Amino acid sequence: MFGSSTFQETNNIISHQTINPNFAFHDPLINMNQDHGHNNYQDFDTSFLDQLVYGDQEYSNSNNSYNASLYSQNNLFMQQEISTSTYSGNSSSASSFDATPTNIHMNENSSMEVEKEKKGKKHVIAFRTETQLEILDDGYKWRKYGKKKVKSNTNLRNYYKCSSGDCKVKKKVERDGNDSTYLITTYEGIHNHESPFVSYCNEMPTISLLNESTSSW
DNA sequence: CGGTTTTGACCGGCGC
DNA sequence: GCGCCGGTCAAAACCG
Numbered sequence: 297m298f299g300s301s302t303f304q305e306t307n308n309i310i311s312h313q314t315i316n317p318n319f320a321f322h323d324p325l326i327n328m329n330q331d332h333g334h335n336n337y338q339d340f341d342t343s344f345l346d347q348l349v350y351g352d353q354e355y356s357n358s359n360n361s362y363n364a365s366l367y368s369q370n371n372l373f374m375q376q377e378i379s380t381s382t383y384s385g386n387s388s389s390a391s392s393f394d395a396t397p398t399n400i401h402m403n404e405n406s407s408m409e410v411e412k413e414k415k416g417k418k419h420v421i422a423f424r425t426e427t428q429l430e431i432l433d434d435g436y437k438w439r440k441y442g443k444k445k446v447k448s449n450t451n452l453r454n455y456y457k458c459s460s461g462d463c464k465v466k467k468k469v470e471r472d473g474n475d476s477t478y479l480i481t482t483y484e485g486i487h488n489h490e491s492p493f494v495s496y497c498n499e500m501p502t503i504s505l506l507n508e509s510t511s512s513w
Numbered sequence: 514c515g516g517t518t519t520t521g522a523c524c525g526g527c528g529c
Numbered sequence: 530g531c532g533c534c535g536g537t538c539a540a541a542a543c544c545g
Contacts, residue, residue: 440518442537455536459517468536 422482424472431469432481435491436460438467449473463488 425432431454442455451471458465465485472478 439516441539442535443518443520444535444537446535447533453535466536 420482420484422480424478424480426477427479428477429479432479436465436487446470451476458487460487460489 437459438456439459440454440456444453444455446453449470450473453468453470456467456469465483465487467484468480468482470480472480
């Protein structure tokens with residue numbers, strides 16, 4: 297369904313069909329909502345990018361754009377330059393941000409970004425998703441370690457840590473205070489391991505081949 | 514029984 | 530120094 301191989305074989309351009317396994321949400325409500333062209337599994341990345349709030353905390357003051365780096369599981373990353381002409385309010389206010397993706401490209405080597413994180417720069421990315429679910433399944437296993445009422449939001453903020461070994465990735469999940477139909481998810485850090493979901497997907501071709509060879513030959 | 518969630522306490526950064 | 534605030538800890542409860 298979210299084959300990571302599709303992602304690996306695409307070197308430069310991210311098509312609407314390209315799957316980013318790091319953000320492969322399994323949201324049945326979104327999937328059923330077919331009347332929005334981007335709100336189904338095929339075009340899910342478009343939906344994701346539309347809802348991007350900020351990425352990598354690198355803003356450009358010289359023009360109305362900034363770069364967002366989104367990381368995939370297999371050490372690829374894609375960058376997105378986003379027009380902020382419709383942006384208003386402060387940078388952490390998700391609801392006031394109406395980003396329009398203008399340029400999307402992908403790079404095969406994210407090692408320098410990993411180095412950047414080692415030097416103390418936090419890799420942060422946040423986005424909104426229209427969903428009734430309280431938590432989106434992104435393929436990783438998380439352990440909840442806190443819940444807090446914050447001033448900027450009438451809804452509670454939930455804190456999660458990646459429950460895989462020594463992986464330091466965290467995420468925060470809260471409903472948008474201004475529009476509760478949206479869920480705001482914030483990721484901090486880069487996973488040092490593969491998603492259990494991607495591992496599962498990568499086994500599928502082998503299983504298919506086995507089945508085919510035994511049934512057809 | 515081991516992993517996860519809950520929840521109040523605690524901590525550290527920041528502004529005054 | 531003090532209070533506020535967001536983030537984290539950790540013990541107890543919960544659960545499969």
